[in-house]
Amino acid sequence: MQLSGRCYCGALAYEIDGEVEAQFQCHCRECSYITGGNANIVMVFGENDFRYTKGAPAIFARPDLENPVKRHFCATCGTGIGSRSPSRPNSMIVKVGTLDDPSVFHATAAIFTCDKQAYQHIPDGVPAFDKRPPKKA
Template sequence: MNLEGRCYCGEIRYAADGDPLLKAQCHCRECQYISGGAPNLFMVMPASGFRYTQGTPKTFSRSDLERPVTREFCATCGTHLVTRRPDLPAHLILKIGTLDDPTVFAPKIAIFTVDKQPYHHIADGLPAFERMPPRG
């Protein structure tokens, strides 16, 4: 899969090559904060296939967390593009709303539904988990 995307103002562009490890929607409170209230729609992609083709993002990590993630965003318009987790160094979390063609995305699971708000929608038949699915 060869994907391209950008921030809202167009100052930052990226290319992402490779097959997604996961396509999901997350309803946890942290994702609600960073999305402005909606579930977070994302794909876990190989980090080796990702590159910024225009501009350089700003980064943010919370210093009060034991294992903080790093969020990459446009300093001009604030668009959150990517999240990097220290426990997944070979992958990154790509925000669906930043894709030039977001129709390539269809979530395969919904996670952290324990925090789901009444106005969040989970499609009928989509596997949903209170936290994470069992590993197996």
């Protein structure tokens, strides 16, 4: 799968060339902060299948957490591009809204519905998990 994307102002651009590892929507409390209130809609790719083609992201990680997620964003316009998570150490988690063609996304799971708000939507037929789905053997 070949994809491209950018931040809102265009200072950052990226390309993806590789298979999607996972695609899901996350309803956790942390994601609500990052998105502004809705679920976080993401696709996961191998870290080596993702590269910035323009600009370099600002990176934020909470200093008060032992093993924080590293959040990539545009220092000019503030758009979050995605994150690197200790739970998926070899992957880049990409925010679907920054893709040039966001229609490629199809949710395969809704996770952390323990924090889901009533106004956050889960499409019919998408399996929902209180936290994460059980690990595949």
